[in-house]
Amino acid sequence: MIPPKPVGRPRRVSLWRYWRLFRQDILSAQPDHLYRAKMAEFRTPFFRSFLLNEPGLVREVLTGRPDDFPKSTRVTRGLEPLLGQSVFVTNGDTWKRQRRIIDPAFEGGRIRNAFPKMLAAAEAAAERIGPGLLDVEAMASHATADVIFRTLFSIPIDNALAADTYDGFRAFQRVQPVATGAALVPWLPVRHPKPAREAAIRLRGLISELVATRQREIEAGTAPDDLATRIMTATATETGEGFSGTEMIDQVAIFFLAGHETSAALLGWALWCLAAAPEWAEEVAREAAEFLVEPDFGQLSSMPATRNVLRETLRLYPPVPMMVREATRQETFRRRSVPVGSQIVISPWHLGRHEEQWHNPDAFDPARWETETAKKAAREAYLPYSAGPRVCPGAGFAMAEGAVLLASLMARFRFEVTDRPVPVAHLTLRSRDGIRLRVERR
Structure with missing residues (x-):
C-alpha cells in the first residue's frame, strides 16, 4: 500500500515562488531530488542552507558536535508569544539546565x-466515537x-479549565503563521499577527492558573x-x-x-x-483485544504488530518533518564550504523515505521492521524524535x-478509507483537510 505523499516542486524556482510554497506547506516547497541526494544546498540573497541526508553528517551535527550546531532561531521566533523561553527554543547553558530538570520526569519508571x-x-x-464518518x-x-492533561495535571479534558486551555491551543494554531518574513530575511523584525498575540496571551493566562493552583497544592502538601x-x-x-x-x-x-x-499526528x-x-x-x-483483557504496562512489549505499525507510520509521517540548526563556525561538508550562520536542515521526512536507505521507501510495510535491512536503515536514517542530546525527552x-490509544480504538472499531488525505507540514505534519474515515463497531 502506497500512502499519500505531496508532490515536490520543480528543482529550480524563483525565491518568491519558493517563499509562497513554503508558507503554504514546507514539504511541497522541497524538490523531489532530495529523496536521493546525500546533501543539497539552497542559496538566497540573505542566507545559505544545507539539507543533510548523509548519515555521518547527520550524526556529527546531532550527536558528535551538537554545541557547534544550536537550534536555529529563525524557525522558533514565530512561536515566542506562546513558548517564551521553553526548552524547545533555548540553546546553550539555559537549555542544558532546563533538560537537567525535565529529563528525570520522563524516565522509564515514570x-x-x-x-x-x-x-x-x-x-x-x-x-x-460512534458509527459513521469521523475526522480521526x-x-x-x-x-x-486528554492524555496530556491527565498525566501533567491529573485532570481530564472535560475539566472546565482544561477544556478552556485546549480551546486556547486550537485558537492559537488557527492564527499562527507557519513562517514569518524574518525566517527568510534575518534582519527583518519578527511581526506577530494581532490574533496570534491575543490567543497566546489568553492561553498563557490559562496555563498560569493551572501552574498557580498546583504551586498552592505543593505548598499545602496535597499535590498529586x-x-x-x-x-x-x-x-x-x-x-x-x-x-x-x-x-x-x-x-x-x-x-x-x-x-x-505530535502524538495526535502519529x-x-x-x-x-x-x-x-x-x-x-x-x-x-x-493484539489489542488480547491486551485489553487485563491491560498492563508490561504487555505493551508483547504487541509486535502494533509496535511495527507505529514505527512505520513514524518513518513515513514523522510528526516534526524538519529540524533546523545553525553553523556557528566555518565547516566543510562533502568538500563544500559551509559558512558561519548557514542553516543546517535535517529532515526526518526525507531520511525516512530516502531511496538509498530504504527498500520501496514510499510503501507502508510494517513487516520491514523485522528485517536486518530495515534495522540498519533505522540506525542511520530514522529520526522521528531527533537524536543526541536534543532527542525528545x-x-x-x-x-x-x-x-495504548491505537489498541483501545482498534479493538472496538473498524476504519474504512473514504479519500486520500493530503499531508502538509506546519507546526507538525498533519492533513490539509483532516483525515476522514468511516467507522463501524466490531
Whole structure:
C-alpha cells in the first residue's frame, strides 16, 4: 500500500515562488531530488542552507558536535508569544539546565506510573466515537490532549479549565503563521499577527492558573504525584534551583503544544494507514483485544504488530518533518564550504523515505521492521524524535501513548478509507483537510 505523499516542486524556482510554497506547506516547497541526494544546498540573497541526508553528517551535527550546531532561531521566533523561553527554543547553558530538570520526569519508571492515565484517556476517547464518518485527526487531537492533561495535571479534558486551555491551543494554531518574513530575511523584525498575540496571551493566562493552583497544592502538601508536581519540585543539580513561575508556564506550553500535537499526528496517520491496509488492521485488532483483557504496562512489549505499525507510520509521517540548526563556525561538508550562520536542515521526512536507505521507501510495510535491512536503515536514517542530546525527552512516553490509544480504538472499531488525505507540514505534519474515515463497531 502506497500512502499519500505531496508532490515536490520543480528543482529550480524563483525565491518568491519558493517563499509562497513554503508558507503554504514546507514539504511541497522541497524538490523531489532530495529523496536521493546525500546533501543539497539552497542559496538566497540573505542566507545559505544545507539539507543533510548523509548519515555521518547527520550524526556529527546531532550527536558528535551538537554545541557547534544550536537550534536555529529563525524557525522558533514565530512561536515566542506562546513558548517564551521553553526548552524547545533555548540553546546553550539555559537549555542544558532546563533538560537537567525535565529529563528525570520522563524516565522509564515514570512512564509506567502514567500508564493508568493513558488508558483512562483512551477509554474515554473510544466512548465518544460512534458509527459513521469521523475526522480521526480531530478525534486524535482531543484524545492526546486528554492524555496530556491527565498525566501533567491529573485532570481530564472535560475539566472546565482544561477544556478552556485546549480551546486556547486550537485558537492559537488557527492564527499562527507557519513562517514569518524574518525566517527568510534575518534582519527583518519578527511581526506577530494581532490574533496570534491575543490567543497566546489568553492561553498563557490559562496555563498560569493551572501552574498557580498546583504551586498552592505543593505548598499545602496535597499535590498529586504527576508530571507537573515532579517538574515543579525538581531542581538543577549544580545550582539547586528549579523553574520560576514564568519558566514553568513556558515549559507547560511546549508540553501541550509538542506533546499532544505530535502524538495526535502519529495516531491520525496510523489509523489512515491501517484503514488502507486491512490485513494489518486485523492483526493490530487481534493484539489489542488480547491486551485489553487485563491491560498492563508490561504487555505493551508483547504487541509486535502494533509496535511495527507505529514505527512505520513514524518513518513515513514523522510528526516534526524538519529540524533546523545553525553553523556557528566555518565547516566543510562533502568538500563544500559551509559558512558561519548557514542553516543546517535535517529532515526526518526525507531520511525516512530516502531511496538509498530504504527498500520501496514510499510503501507502508510494517513487516520491514523485522528485517536486518530495515534495522540498519533505522540506525542511520530514522529520526522521528531527533537524536543526541536534543532527542525528545518524551519519546518513550509518546510510543507508549500511541500503543495504548491505537489498541483501545482498534479493538472496538473498524476504519474504512473514504479519500486520500493530503499531508502538509506546519507546526507538525498533519492533513490539509483532516483525515476522514468511516467507522463501524466490531
